[in-house]
Amino acid sequence: MNPRVAILTAALALVSSAYAADPPRKGEDASISTPLARSSTDADAMRARGEQRFHANCGRCHAAPQKFPPRMMATIVRHMRVRATITDEDMRLVLFYMTQ
Amino acid sequence: MGRIVRRSDCKLERACVWAGCVIVFGLFSAVLNAQMPVSAPETERPVPILTGNAGFFTNVNGGETELVPSITPVLLVPLGDRWLIESRAAFTGEFERTDGGGAYGGKVEQEIDYLQLDYIANRYLTVTAGRFLTPFGVYNERLYPIWIRSLQPTPLIFPLGTGSSDGVMMRGGLSLNPKVNLNYATYFSTLSTLKKFESDRKAGGRVGFFLPGPRIEVGASFQKELQEERANAFGFHFAWQPAAIPLNLRSEYARSHDGSGYWIEAAYRLSQVPFWQKAMRRTEIVGRGQQLFAGEIDEDEAEEYGLPDVNTKQGDLGLNYYIRDGLRASASYSRRFNSDGNVNLWTVGLAYRFAFPLGRVGPQ
Numbered sequence: 001m002n003p004r005v006a007i008l009t010a011a012l013a014l015v016s017s018a019y020a021a022d023p024p025r026k027g028e029d030a031s032i033s034t035p036l037a038r039s040s041t042d043a044d045a046m047r048a049r050g051e052q053r054f055h056a057n058c059g060r061c062h063a064a065p066q067k068f069p070p071r072m073m074a075t076i077v078r079h080m081r082v083r084a085t086i087t088d089e090d091m092r093l094v095l096f097y098m099t100q
Numbered sequence: 101m102g103r104i105v106r107r108s109d110c111k112l113e114r115a116c117v118w119a120g121c122v123i124v125f126g127l128f129s130a131v132l133n134a135q136m137p138v139s140a141p142e143t144e145r146p147v148p149i150l151t152g153n154a155g156f157f158t159n160v161n162g163g164e165t166e167l168v169p170s171i172t173p174v175l176l177v178p179l180g181d182r183w184l185i186e187s188r189a190a191f192t193g194e195f196e197r198t199d200g201g202g203a204y205g206g207k208v209e210q211e212i213d214y215l216q217l218d219y220i221a222n223r224y225l226t227v228t229a230g231r232f233l234t235p236f237g238v239y240n241e242r243l244y245p246i247w248i249r250s251l252q253p254t255p256l257i258f259p260l261g262t263g264s265s266d267g268v269m270m271r272g273g274l275s276l277n278p279k280v281n282l283n284y285a286t287y288f289s290t291l292s293t294l295k296k297f298e299s300d301r302k303a304g305g306r307v308g309f310f311l312p313g314p315r316i317e318v319g320a321s322f323q324k325e326l327q328e329e330r331a332n333a334f335g336f337h338f339a340w341q342p343a344a345i346p347l348n349l350r351s352e353y354a355r356s357h358d359g360s361g362y363w364i365e366a367a368y369r370l371s372q373v374p375f376w377q378k379a380m381r382r383t384e385i386v387g388r389g390q391q392l393f394a395g396e397i398d399e400d401e402a403e404e405y406g407l408p409d410v411n412t413k414q415g416d417l418g419l420n421y422y423i424r425d426g427l428r429a430s431a432s433y434s435r436r437f438n439s440d441g442n443v444n445l446w447t448v449g450l451a452y453r454f455a456f457p458l459g460r461v462g463p464q
Contacts, residue, residue, distance in 0.1 A: 053312075055343075063422060065425055070462075074145065075146035079184065081220070082218045082226050083242070087275050087283075089275060099144070
């Protein structure tokens with residue numbers, strides 16, 4: 001392996017491990033589930049943010065699909081998280097918008 | 101002297117590899133200890149899915165008609181809270197009339213584009229092993245499926261640096277601040293001559309910055325071939341989707357041993373046109389300009405890679421009509437200019453995206 005490639009890989013791993021030490025933010029857990037909305041106002045606000053994130057991330061490549069059942073959406077969003085390197089927060093909000 | 105230099109290079113290389121291994125091992129230990137997964141509620145637990153797309157297109161290339169039916173199934177199998185198996189195969193027919201007329205005949209090509217295991221280590225890192233789409237530029241990973249791409253003909257530079265790789269990849273996305281998201285992918289691919297799993301020994305990466313406010317993404321890719329010519333390849337990508345108008349602007353540049361070039365594409369949805377609203381909001385017009393500068397490859401290699409072997413310019417115009425969710429009719433016209441002779445390329449057809457659960461999904 002080229003030393004530069006090894007150094008690049010190690011540097012990326014270091015940066016990532018530094019972030020890994022950062023605990024999940026308040027109201028989040030490490031699993032992939034929709035965040036909890038405590039009231040209907042919260043839910044409306046999250047839905048609006050989710051729609052915004054949906055158009056910013058997903059709408060860049062394809063038209064909005066129909067809404068699928070939550071268990072299907074959870075799989076699709078996990079797939080898109082990997083494929084489109086969507087951030088964790090965006091993924092949670094998009095999942096909320098597409099399922100609630 | 102040269103021998104001493106090579107030995108010291110070798111030591112440095114080994115040290116780097118060991119350092120990388122130790123850090124990666126440490127990273128996984130830290131992640132596993134720091135974040136124990138908490139299961140999602142039963143109603144939100146992901147279910148295996150069979151999705152993908154099917155299409156039928158008629159292409160007329162320089163007066164020769166070709167029928168191209170295709171089906172591309174994608175299997176997604178989530179395991180627990182952090183794992184995902186994903187695979188995509190492609191079956192593409194290329195049927196032409198035999199010389200002198202007669203019935204259409206040809207072969208059906210079968211490919212495995214990816215068959216990978218993903219582990220979501222934490223919010224910022226996903227580790228992938230297996231066969232995956234090479235993250236060079238964004239077209240291959242994000243825009244290639246026929247129900248997504250705005251124009252059915254792929255860009256001239258598409259074969260440069262892309263394809264599939266067998267190996268390991270680390271990737272992820274993170275918010276640097278509310279105005280900037282960073283996404284990255286880095287990989288190592290091994291040499292494989294196994295049928296349907298062919299890949300080259302290479303390493304590389306891609307980094308992108310996305311500004312959610314103005315919806316602009318810029319990024320760069322790098323690839324180092326670790327066999328034969330040990331050539332380098334690099335590229336840049338740009339995308340802009342202004343919030344005020346339904347316009348999608350995309351562009352890529354790539355340079356490698358096999359050639360270099362660029363494409364710029366604009367897709368505009370006619371939803372703001374004040375008449376025939378019902379039809380116009382389902383209609384999209386597309387334009388693309390592109391150029392390829394042939395690299396140091398001979399005619400046979402160029403044909404194998406799907407690249408023109410001479411400098412080529414091409415202009416493309418397209419029309420898409422979204423009939424309903426997942427079903428789209430498309431047509432395009434391209435004019436190709438090069439020293440082999442200028443030709444017209446026509447494409448018309450339908451693309452359909454499907455998705456079925458492979459388990460109980462409960463109420464919608």
